[in-house]
Amino acid sequence: MSEMQHDKNAQALAEAAAEAMYARDEASKSLGMRIVGMAPGYAKLTMTVRPDMLNGHQTCHGGFIFALADSAFAFSCNSQNLNTVAAGCSIEYLAPGRAGDVLTAEAVEQARSGKSGVYDVAVTNQDGKRIALFRGKSHQIQGEVLQGLGADRPQAGSQ
Numbered sequence: 001m002s003e004m005q006h007d008k009n010a011q012a013l014a015e016a017a018a019e020a021m022y023a024r025d026e027a028s029k030s031l032g033m034r035i036v037g038m039a040p041g042y043a044k045l046t047m048t049v050r051p052d053m054l055n056g057h058q059t060c061h062g063g064f065i066f067a068l069a070d071s072a073f074a075f076s077c078n079s080q081n082l083n084t085v086a087a088g089c090s091i092e093y094l095a096p097g098r099a100g101d102v103l104t105a106e107a108v109e110q111a112r113s114g115k116s117g118v119y120d121v122a123v124t125n126q127d128g129k130r131i132a133l134f135r136g137k138s139h140q141i142q143g144e145v146l147q148g149l150g151a152d153r154p155q156a157g158s159q
Helices: 003-024 026-030 062-077
Strands: 034-039 042-048 082-093 102-113 116-124 130-144
Touching (some): 003 026, 003 062, 042 062, 062 082, 062 116, 062 130, 102 130
Antiparallel strands (some): 034 042, 042 102, 102 116, 116 130
16 A cells, blocks of 8 residues: 555544544533544644633633543544543643633644553644643553444554
8 A cells, every 4th residue: 555545544534533433422512622623643623612611710611621632632542543542631721711712722643652642732722822731641442433444554664
């Protein structure tokens, strides 16, 4: 298989896995999250901060920012169609989100080896201001997101 064909197959698989996961993800949908970018080891989600997401300081509750970053992490680490869950994660809040802000979480795979992976997620607002930095550690479990489609496993000799 050529590298270009492998890349197309991996991209199609990432998109199909994301579509299947999103269809079952009532939590992300209920918070108004949308997938706006998807690739192998990568996901980009958006969420508008609603009035019911504000805390006592009238800024976005950190739990909702965490949920957005965590969802982007989930879509990113499941993009190879291998069931993968969080083993741990942390977040640093850098600036507040405000009512009406459109937050974007961009998750990027930093490393994946065996059943473990590390992913970084940057959360920004509509002006590109960094709101939070999140790091997730993943663990692959049994099964596939879409049964029978296989996983994105590079052919021998390719990367």
